[in-house]
Amino acid sequence: MRVLIVEDEPRLAENIARSLRESAGYAVDIAPDGQEGLFLAQSNAYDVVLLDLMLPHLDGMQLLTRIREAGQHTPVLVLTARDDKESVVALLNAGADDYLTKPFDLGELLARTKALIRRGKGQPSPLLTIGDLELNTVNRTVQRAGRPITLTAMEYRVLEYLAHRPRAVISKTELLEHLYDYNWEKFSNVIEVYISGLRRKLDDGSSRQLIHTIRGQGYILQD
Amino acid sequence: MLRDSIKGRLIATVILSQSLLAAGLLFAGVFYTHRRLLSTLDAGMQARAMSVAALVRYTEDASGNVYFDNSLMPESLDPNHPDLFAVWTERSGLLVRSANWPSDLNLEHVGDKYWGFSWDNVPYRALRVSHVPVLDREEGRSFQPQTLTIVYAAPMIRLREQVRAAGVFIALASLVLLGVTVLLALWGIRRGLLPLRHLAGQAALVTAHRWDFHPAEEAQQIAELRPLTQSMTSMLGRLEHSFLQQREFLGNAAHELKTPVAVLKSTLQSLLHRPRTSEEYRAGLEQSLEDLNRLEQLLQWMLRLARAEQWAHGALRRDLQVIDINVTCEEAVERIRSLAQERNTRITLSTNGPVPLRADPEDLQLVWINLLENAVRYSPEGASVEVAVTCKDGGPAQVVFEDHGAGIAAQDLPHLFERFYRGDPSRTRATGGFGLGLAITKALVEAYGGTITADSTPGTGTRMTVELPLR
Numbered sequence: 179m180r181v182l183i184v185e186d187e188p189r190l191a192e193n194i195a196r197s198l199r200e201s202a203g204y205a206v207d208i209a210p211d212g213q214e215g216l217f218l219a220q221s222n223a224y225d226v227v228l229l230d231l232m233l234p235h236l237d238g239m240q241l242l243t244r245i246r247e248a249g250q251h252t253p254v255l256v257l258t259a260r261d262d263k264e265s266v267v268a269l270l271n272a273g274a275d276d277y278l279t280k281p282f283d284l285g286e287l288l289a290r291t292k293a294l295i296r297r298g299k300g301q302p303s304p305l306l307t308i309g310d311l312e313l314n315t316v317n318r319t320v321q322r323a324g325r326p327i328t329l330t331a332m333e334y335r336v337l338e339y340l341a342h343r344p345r346a347v348i349s350k351t352e353l354l355e356h357l358y359d360y361n362w363e364k365f366s367n368v369i370e371v372y373i374s375g376l377r378r379k380l381d382d383g384s385s386r387q388l389i390h391t392i393r394g395q396g397y398i399l400q401d
Numbered sequence: 402m403l404r405d406s407i408k409g410r411l412i413a414t415v416i417l418s419q420s421l422l423a424a425g426l427l428f429a430g431v432f433y434t435h436r437r438l439l440s441t442l443d444a445g446m447q448a449r450a451m452s453v454a455a456l457v458r459y460t461e462d463a464s465g466n467v468y469f470d471n472s473l474m475p476e477s478l479d480p481n482h483p484d485l486f487a488v489w490t491e492r493s494g495l496l497v498r499s500a501n502w503p504s505d506l507n508l509e510h511v512g513d514k515y516w517g518f519s520w521d522n523v524p525y526r527a528l529r530v531s532h533v534p535v536l537d538r539e540e541g542r543s544f545q546p547q548t549l550t551i552v553y554a555a556p557m558i559r560l561r562e563q564v565r566a567a568g569v570f571i572a573l574a575s576l577v578l579l580g581v582t583v584l585l586a587l588w589g590i591r592r593g594l595l596p597l598r599h600l601a602g603q604a605a606l607v608t609a610h611r612w613d614f615h616p617a618e619e620a621q622q623i624a625e626l627r628p629l630t631q632s633m634t635s636m637l638g639r640l641e642h643s644f645l646q647q648r649e650f651l652g653n654a655a656h657e658l659k660t661p662v663a664v665l666k667s668t669l670q671s672l673l674h675r676p677r678t679s680e681e682y683r684a685g686l687e688q689s690l691e692d693l694n695r696l697e698q699l700l701q702w703m704l705r706l707a708r709a710e711q712w713a714h715g716a717l718r719r720d721l722q723v724i725d726i727n728v729t730c731e732e733a734v735e736r737i738r739s740l741a742q743e744r745n746t747r748i749t750l751s752t753n754g755p756v757p758l759r760a761d762p763e764d765l766q767l768v769w770i771n772l773l774e775n776a777v778r779y780s781p782e783g784a785s786v787e788v789a790v791t792c793k794d795g796g797p798a799q800v801v802f803e804d805h806g807a808g809i810a811a812q813d814l815p816h817l818f819e820r821f822y823r824g825d826p827s828r829t830r831a832t833g834g835f836g837l838g839l840a841i842t843k844a845l846v847e848a849y850g851g852t853i854t855a856d857s858t859p860g861t862g863t864r865m866t867v868e869l870p871l872r
Contacts, residue, residue: 193670281665282667283666284666
């Protein structure tokens with residue numbers, strides 16, 4: 179999963195980013211102002227945007243309106259210092275999916291972010307099930323037929339992304355875009371390495387293959 | 402109770418004035434009636450006295466003696482208390498007196514033309530006339546005519562009764578009229594005070610959340626209420642303005658405080674999220690301390706602003722001393738020198754002589770430092786900043802700060818001195834500003850009765866002008 183944080187207070191942005199990286203294993207990009215936020219949101223695929231309202235150059239409300247006008251469905255969680263009813267209503271009506279008032283709890287922010295990602299991909303439950311495979315997105319554990327599977331951080335992130343959209347063909351490019359932040363060099367053969375590692379661990383001791391390769395298109399996770 | 406109510410006071414006034422009027426009317430009425438009745442009585446008595454005189458005849462013999470012919474005597478005015486009369490002749494004294502004339506009453510030489518006396522508890526009015534009876538002059542007879550003195554007295558009982566009746570009538574009529582007047586006045590006052598009650602009702606609707614005050618058209622047109630409605634409207638306007646300002650300040654302050662608190666909180670939470678190395682803890686704590694310092698600084702600025710605004714609104718000042726504006730400017734330039742050197746900025750200070758002012762030197766220094774810091778920060782490296790202190794005779798002291806930086810956009814100029822206003826947030830945040838410096842500067846300048854204005858041409862530079870009256 180890849181998250182965009184648009185926040186002009188660098189210290190706050192850094193703290194949120196660290197927390198998302200450490201506790202959820204998400205790739206995080208930070209934009210220090212509205213203009214850069216809009217540019218990043220339009221040129222990259224994010225699974226959720228955390229948006230501050232008081233921003234230089236282009237404020238959060240304008241940014242929100244712009245990306246909704248451009249037809250982007252990315253869930254947006256607004257971080258605001260104002261918690262009066264009018265501004266919350268205006269925010270939600272402008273296309274925000276959720277909001278948190280400053281100062282907020284990092285744990286709550288994390289939970290809301292995960293929930294928004296799930297809902298954005300049509301998965302209401304934090305427990306993802308594909309056949310006999312079970313993925314717990316809260317404590318990041320994987321089981322197949324009751325047997326716990328230990329994955330590397332990167333392998334888990336690939337599987338988590340696939341599991342959020344089961345039975346859909348997901349290209350290597352899409353995986354790259356959603357698993358790495360802006361500062362990483364992206365090599366598609368890295369994905370192949372993780373996929374093969376995942377296959378080995380998931381299918382060990384099982385007759386049914388879960389990750390299927392569609393030649394020239396990508397991968398499908400299905401029973 | 403009457404004193405506490407306009408209605409009561411007005412009614413009291415009405416009753417008092419009406420009573421005075423009634424008393425006056427009663428007195429005048431009684432006096433007039435008495436006079437009229439008395440003059441009527443006098444005329445009647447005069448006529449009767451003349452009738453009595455006409456009944457005195459000369460005897461047939463040419464002696465010139467007279468006699469009284471009783472046969473044609475007119476009836477008394479008051480049948481219950483018959484009139485008294487007596488006639489005296491020059492030669493023979495008492496000629497005749499009425500049958501009811503008291504034997505021990507002697508009125509022959511008492512009194513003037515009219516006088517009053519009381520007899521047997523009956524008040525009488527008496528008249529004395531001297532008369533020479535006109536006689537038929539027969540041929541060959543001539544004699545010395547006699548002068549008669551006639552005293553005629555009539556009782557005044559009926560007159561007194563009539564006067565009393567007139568008095569009672571006037572008093573009763575006045576009382577009824579007084580009652581009617583009071584009722585009318587009550588009704589009129591109630592009607593007259595209605596707009597005031599409406600006004601009070603309207604004023605009662607004003608709350609901290611609803612400032613609309615719409616006095617009725619009537620209340621605005623009534624001459625006595627117009628000053629009240631006008632001052633209420635303007636007072637509410639001023640109150641609303643300062644209330645909204647306070648609320649805005651609170652909102653802004655809360656907003657500004659929330660961000661550093663959010664930073665601090667997130668830093669500490671992410672530190673606690675998982676076990677860290679002692680280096681990580683140390684780094685996190687140092688970061689937290691830094692955030693806390695920023696928060697403290699913001700609080701200090703806010704308190705300073707609140708104080709400056711209190712002074713501007715006439716709160717007590719500390720001891721002021723006479724200082725030279727030039728000296729405070731020089732000190733401010735000295736304080737800003739390290740920043741200026743860092744940015745390679747040259748500050749020139751020009752003056753046309755000492756400008757003494759009663760002020761707190763720290764206040765003035767803070768003003769100059771704020772303005773200088775802005776000028777230096779927003780100038781390109783290696784630019785120059787000019788400070789000019791001038792004072793014309795009798796006029797205010799003028800201190801002008803001119804920089805050659807990027808200038809201020811026209812849409813930002815009107816908001817420049819607003820609290821927490823940041824034309825370009827990223828820039829001020831990068832320079833550690835909270836958007837309070839210029840607000841404090843303005844409040845301090847205003848506390849000394851001065852003004853501050855900003856002129857700017859984007860791309861050319863900004864000129865800040867402070868004018869301070871020398872009092």
